[in-house]
Amino acid sequence: MTTDCSDVQTPAVLIDEPRMRHNIHRMQSQTDALGVRFRPHVKTSKCVAVAERQREAGAQGITVSTLKEAEQFFDAGFHDILYAVSLAPNKVDRALALRRRGCRLQVVVDSMVAAQSLAGATQHDRQHPDVLLEVDVDQHRGGIDADSPQLLEIARFLHTQGLAPHGVMAHAGSSYACSTPADLQRVAEQERAQSVHAAQRLRSDGMPCPVVSVGSTPTALSANHLEGVTEVRAGVYVFFDLVMAGVGVCAVDDVALSVLTTVIGHQRERGWVIVDAGWMALSRDRGTQSQAADHGYGLVCTHGGAVIDGLVLSGANQEHGIVSCRNGALPAEDFATRFPIGSRLRVLPNHACATAAQHERYHVVQEGHVMATWPRFGGW
Amino acid sequence: MTTDCSDVQTPAVLIDEPRMRHNIHRMQSQTDALGVRFRPHVKTSKCVAVAERQREAGAQGITVSTLKEAEQFFDAGFHDILYAVSLAPNKVDRALALRRRGCRLQVVVDSMVAAQSLAGATQHDRQHPDVLLEVDVDQHRGGIDADSPQLLEIARFLHTQGLAPHGVMAHAGSSYACSTPADLQRVAEQERAQSVHAAQRLRSDGMPCPVVSVGSTPTALSANHLEGVTEVRAGVYVFFDLVMAGVGVCAVDDVALSVLTTVIGHQRERGWVIVDAGWMALSRDRGTQSQAADHGYGLVCTHGGAVIDGLVLSGANQEHGIVSCRNGALPAEDFATRFPIGSRLRVLPNHACATAAQHERYHVVQEGHVMATWPRFGGW
Numbered sequence: 087m088t089t090d091c092s093d094v095q096t097p098a099v100l101i102d103e104p105r106m107r108h109n110i111h112r113m114q115s116q117t118d119a120l121g122v123r124f125r126p127h128v129k130t131s132k133c134v135a136v137a138e139r140q141r142e143a144g145a146q147g148i149t150v151s152t153l154k155e156a157e158q159f160f161d162a163g164f165h166d167i168l169y170a171v172s173l174a175p176n177k178v179d180r181a182l183a184l185r186r187r188g189c190r191l192q193v194v195v196d197s198m199v200a201a202q203s204l205a206g207a208t209q210h211d212r213q214h215p216d217v218l219l220e221v222d223v224d225q226h227r228g229g230i231d232a233d234s235p236q237l238l239e240i241a242r243f244l245h246t247q248g249l250a251p252h253g254v255m256a257h258a259g260s261s262y263a264c265s266t267p268a269d270l271q272r273v274a275e276q277e278r279a280q281s282v283h284a285a286q287r288l289r290s291d292g293m294p295c296p297v298v299s300v301g302s303t304p305t306a307l308s309a310n311h312l313e314g315v316t317e318v319r320a321g322v323y324v325f326f327d328l329v330m331a332g333v334g335v336c337a338v339d340d341v342a343l344s345v346l347t348t349v350i351g352h353q354r355e356r357g358w359v360i361v362d363a364g365w366m367a368l369s370r371d372r373g374t375q376s377q378a379a380d381h382g383y384g385l386v387c388t389h390g391g392a393v394i395d396g397l398v399l400s401g402a403n404q405e406h407g408i409v410s411c412r413n414g415a416l417p418a419e420d421f422a423t424r425f426p427i428g429s430r431l432r433v434l435p436n437h438a439c440a441t442a443a444q445h446e447r448y449h450v451v452q453e454g455h456v457m458a459t460w461p462r463f464g465g466w
Numbered sequence: 467m468t469t470d471c472s473d474v475q476t477p478a479v480l481i482d483e484p485r486m487r488h489n490i491h492r493m494q495s496q497t498d499a500l501g502v503r504f505r506p507h508v509k510t511s512k513c514v515a516v517a518e519r520q521r522e523a524g525a526q527g528i529t530v531s532t533l534k535e536a537e538q539f540f541d542a543g544f545h546d547i548l549y550a551v552s553l554a555p556n557k558v559d560r561a562l563a564l565r566r567r568g569c570r571l572q573v574v575v576d577s578m579v580a581a582q583s584l585a586g587a588t589q590h591d592r593q594h595p596d597v598l599l600e601v602d603v604d605q606h607r608g609g610i611d612a613d614s615p616q617l618l619e620i621a622r623f624l625h626t627q628g629l630a631p632h633g634v635m636a637h638a639g640s641s642y643a644c645s646t647p648a649d650l651q652r653v654a655e656q657e658r659a660q661s662v663h664a665a666q667r668l669r670s671d672g673m674p675c676p677v678v679s680v681g682s683t684p685t686a687l688s689a690n691h692l693e694g695v696t697e698v699r700a701g702v703y704v705f706f707d708l709v710m711a712g713v714g715v716c717a718v719d720d721v722a723l724s725v726l727t728t729v730i731g732h733q734r735e736r737g738w739v740i741v742d743a744g745w746m747a748l749s750r751d752r753g754t755q756s757q758a759a760d761h762g763y764g765l766v767c768t769h770g771g772a773v774i775d776g777l778v779l780s781g782a783n784q785e786h787g788i789v790s791c792r793n794g795a796l797p798a799e800d801f802a803t804r805f806p807i808g809s810r811l812r813v814l815p816n817h818a819c820a821t822a823a824q825h826e827r828y829h830v831v832q833e834g835h836v837m838a839t840w841p842r843f844g845g846w
Contacts, residue, residue, distance in 0.1 A: 096556070097846060129784055151746075151785040171785050174730045174742055175808040176476070196731055199807040227786050228731045228740050259783065350554045351576055351608045360608050362554055366531075367846075370750035370820055403639065404509055404819060405531040405551050406607050427579040428555035439784060440750055443824075446845045464844075465826045466477060466747075 088455040091389070092430070096348040097367035099445040100432065101460075102391060103452045105342035106324060107139070113306065113323045114143045120312045125149050125168060125299070127321030130439045133448060134162040135460040136324060147190075149319045152466050153180050160189045168192040168299065170255065170319070172220060172228050175203035185213045192297075194255060196220040196228050201240050205247040216252035217244055218297060219288075223280040224273065226259035232284040241288050251288060253297025253316070256281045261304035264333055265378065270308035277305050282314030307335045325438035328385060332377035338385065338393060343442060344432040345384070346449070347407065349425050357418030359409040359425045363433055365402040369440035383407065384433035390454060391432055399433050407433070468835040471769070472810070476728040477747035479825040480812065481840075482771060483832045485722035486704060487519070493686065493703045494523045500692045505529050505548060505679070507701030510819045513828060514542040515840040516704060527570075529699045532846050533560050540569045548572040548679065550635065550699070552600060552608050555583035565593045572677075574635060576600040576608050581620050585627035596632035597624055598677060599668075603660040604653065606639035612664040621668050631668060633677025636661045637699070641684035644713055645758065650688035657685050662694035687715045705818035708765060712757035718765065718773060723822060724812040725764070726829070727787065729805050737798030739789040739805045743813055745782040749820035763787065764813035770834060771812055779813050787813070 091100075117124035126140045129151035137148055137159060147166030150156045156167050165188065173181060173193045184191050193215045195201045201217075208214035219241060222229030230237045241251045258277035264270045277300050288295040300312070301319035303326075312318065325343035326336040347363035365383065374381045386397035386409050396415030401408035409431070411418060425431065435441035442448070443464060450458045471480075497504035506520040509531035517528055517539065527546030530536045536547050545568065553561060553573045564571050573595045575581045581597075588594035599621060602609030610617045621631045638657035644650045657680050668675040680692070681699035683706075692698065705723035706716040727743035745763065754761045766777035766789050776795030781788035789811070791798060805811065815821035822828070823844060830838040 095560075095846060096554070171742065172730045172740070174476070174728045176728055180475075197807060200731070203808065222733075225733075225736065227738075227781070227783060227788060228733070348554045348556055350552045350580070353602075353605075353608070356605065358607075360552070362551070365751075365820065366823060370752070370817075371745075372750070372752070401607070403607060408607060427577055428583065437750075440745065443746060444844075464824075466475060 088457050091346070091451055091454050091456055094346055094449055094456060096346050096430065097363040098346045098449050099442060100344050100346050101325070101448045101450045102342045102344070103450050103457060105340060109324055109326055109340060109342060110140055110143045113320060114145065116307060117318050118144065120309060120318070122312050122315050123317040125317050125319050126324065127151070127170070127319050128155060128159060130321040130324055131442065131462065132464065133460050133462040134159065137164065140324065149321070153177055154466050156184055156189065156191060158463055160184060160187070166190045168218070170194055172196050173200055173204060175200070178204055178207040181215055182207060182211060182213065185215050192216040192218055192252060194218050194220045195240065196230050198236070198240050198243065201244050205244065205249060208249065209247070214249060217249050218253050218255040218299065219251050219284070221254050221256040221281050221284045223256045223277045224258050224260040229256065232280040237284060237287060238291055241291065241293055245293055250293055251295055253295050253299060254281055254284045254288070255299040258302050258305045261302045262329065262333060264304060267308065267334065270304055270334070271310060274305035274309040278309060278312055278315055285314070303330060304333050304335050322438050325442070327438040328381045328434055328436045329373040329377065332374055332379060338434065341434045343438045344387065344391065344434050345441065347431050347433060349427050349429050349431065351427065352422045354419065354422060357410050357421065359421050361407040361409055361431060362405060363407045364405045366404050367444055368399065368402060368407070368433060368435055369437065369444050371435070371437040371440040373436040381436060384435050387432040387434060389430040389432065468837050471726070471831055471834050471836055474726055474829050474836060476726050476810065477743040478726045478829050479822060480724050480726050481705070481828045481830045482722045482724070483830050483837060485720060489703055489706055489720060489722060490520055490523045493700060494525065496687060497698050498524065500689060500698070502692050502695050503697040505697050505699050506704065507531070507550070507699050508535060508539060510701040510704055511822065511842060512844065513840050513842040514539065517544065520704065529701070533557055534846050536564055536569065536571060538843055540564060540567070546570045548598070550574055550637070552576050553580055553584060555580070558584055558587040561595055562587060562591060562593065565595050572596040572598055572632060574598050574600045575620065576610050578616070578620050578623065581624050585624065585629060588629065594629060597629050598633045598635040598679065599631050599664070601634050601636040601661050601664045603636045603657045604638050604640040609636065612660040617664060617667060618671055621671065621673055625673055630673055631675055633675050633679060634661055634664045634668070635679040638682050638685045641682045642709065642713060644684060647688065647714065650684055650714070651690060654685035654689040658689060658692055658695055665694070683710060684713050684715050702818050705822070707818040708761045708814055708816045709753040709757065712754055712759060718814065721814045723818045724767065724771065724814050725821065727811050727813060729807050729809050729811065731807065732802045734799065734802060737790050737801065739801050741787040741789055741811060742785060743787045744785045746784050747824055748779065748782060748787070748813060748815055749817065749824050751815070751817040751820040753816040761816060764815050767812040767814060769810040769812065
């Protein structure tokens with residue numbers, strides 16, 4: 087049974103199902119063509135139903151950003167899980183508990199201290215997780231330099247402890263700052279080459295290192311080849327967002343996530359439409375602020391999802407959004423008749439991961455009808 | 467029974483109980499001295515235990531930003547509730563349902579359309595909510611100009627429908643952009659004077675208008691007198707945050723909300739400490755960006771809560787935070803020994819409302835011990 091979108095209480099977050107399906111198949115086709123496994127990052131959706139669709143399309147395993155995600159998805163039948171954040175000593179027990187329950191959990195370390203803490207915790211335990219070493223390919227956040235002596239030191243230490251590195255992983259987060267195909271291809275090649283180089287150093291040193299895992303949505307969609315890589319990870323591609331459109335790896339019309347909102351007022355002299363979606367519904371993410379096109383808190387669309395030229399969510403309080411027109415494309419004096427109180431709009435977000443995180447469920451829509459509501463979870 | 471703070475899984479949000487208590491009593495004393503009722507805005511905490519402490523200190527009624535807050539707090543024994551967002555036509559039924567259950571719900575309108583929709587819905591219903599007219603005192607978002615003909619038109623219309631305005635309300639949101647006592651006092655006086663003026667216009671027109679409700683944390687703490695005002699509303703004061711410290715209405719040491727985090731890595735050459743609190747734990751709020759002191763995603767403190775001079779959360783990914791020193795106050799080469807992997811830090815947030823909203827529960831701490839965990843809710 088479907089319901090009309092007009093019955094949904096606002097604000098609410100919608101998934102445009104045909105767009106999501108298209109995005110899932112696009113990434114799967116891309117990684118298939120590159121000859122690598124695809125392991126989606128479920129931190130974007132935190133939703134079992136979304137991950138099931140990624141798996142049905144051909145994804146193998148999932149990537150998570152928290153142990154809560156690992157636990158929730160394991161309970162939902164996902165057994166091959168990469169926890170892609172350097173494992174803190176205080177999280178080792180929780181990770182091992184998952185492994186003991188039969189989860190094929192892979193963990194990441196990028197320091198001797200983390201390696202030692204993991205080795206200490208697993209020395210009397212036959213069920214230890216597979217370990218990947220994080221490689222720093224772009225000085226973006228964590229990881230070990232592919233050429234550093236530390237890489238081999240940590241790998242050898244793990245090897246002596248019976249925790250031989252299962253592989254290397256890298257995330258070229260700097261790709262989010264790109265805006266041209268040439269830059270994207272350069273960062274993708276850098277991510278690939280340095281990861282493969284790190285793996286080869288380990289292999290030359292006598293360690294098997296079967297896995298070379300790389301990825302971000304921009305690099306996954308920009309790589310010309312992935313020689314030496316075994317798997318790709320990406321998350322935000324499943325919904326896309328305005329930041330990804332600014333980077334150039336999707337069109338605005340590919341964005342599958344939007345916030346449904348109701349007009350609650352006007353300030354005619356200022357050319358404002360006030361809506362009931364503020365930063366609580368959109369998040370405080372202003373990711374397009376540093377891009378060529380700054381979309382405020384989001385691009386405003388009709389109830390049906392068509393972008394309204396020039397209309398942006400220019401301001402956001404907790405439960406109030408201010409819609410205004412940035413280029414004079416629309417006469418502000420018509421706003422009250424064109425967007426009357428009680429009418430509805432959709433807002434495309436800057437950053438799908440951050441916007442989705444503000445909500446407890448998705449309304450899955452197709453041609454204006456709500457086909458399903460899917461729960462998502464938060465917390466750690 | 468209390469537990470040691472070290473047992474808390476990170477990231478987690480903490481309430482420093484003595485600081486919160488101090489903040490609650492400071493605001494209550496201030497409004498008592500000004501001779502007005504105080505109606506706290508519970509959108510900041512969304513936590514019954516916090517609101518109970520505000521009530522015990524003398525608060526009368528609560529303010530909410532969503533009907534879900536109204537429902538949750540009504541179920542928890544709060545019966546006098548002001549829903550301070552202009553009532554959308556599609557939310558009237560839900561508001562009336564609360565009223566029928568015995569909730570003394572007050573709603574806000576700032577347009578003829580909203581007034582008409584409310585009147586239409588209540589014409590066969592003896593249980594209608596009290597209506598306040600929102601006055602625009604600083605061109606910040608919604609509201610009707612205190613001098614405009616519309617104010618009287620809407621009030622008269624409501625009067626003919628048996629919905630005589632119960633009062634006026636205003637929120638001087640522009641006070642958040644102030645940074646001097648003189649500016650704060652000016653905005654506070656503007657909020658007071660225009661609200662009282664609007665109420666007097668209604669009274670001169672023969673309507674009783676018993677309530678004049680004003681407030682924001684900065685204006686509430688800066689007003690010299692509130693002649694003609696009957697109640698004050700404020701929310702973020704209960705925790706305070708770095709934005710409020712930048713505005714000048716609290717000290718950094720008054721901030722009662724912090725995010726507990728664990729060190730998970732270092733990038734020695736870049737002078738970075740990587741922690742497990744990213745934007746998911748802190749929110750994307752960069753409210754201090756436009757203030758004199760930009761604190762990145764937050765000020766970093768010791769595990770016990772003492773600010774570490776110069777250390778800020780300078781970058782945030784979803785589950786990674788980057789801590790760095792902005793003024794050379796600390797030698798970066800000491801970071802690995804001073805903040806070893808596995809050690810803990812606290813981060814004071816830019817915006818308490820936004821940071822708290824990223825969490826499902828508070829850990830209430832006093833001198834390093836967790837005295838309680840209090841649930842909070844989200845959603846609409």
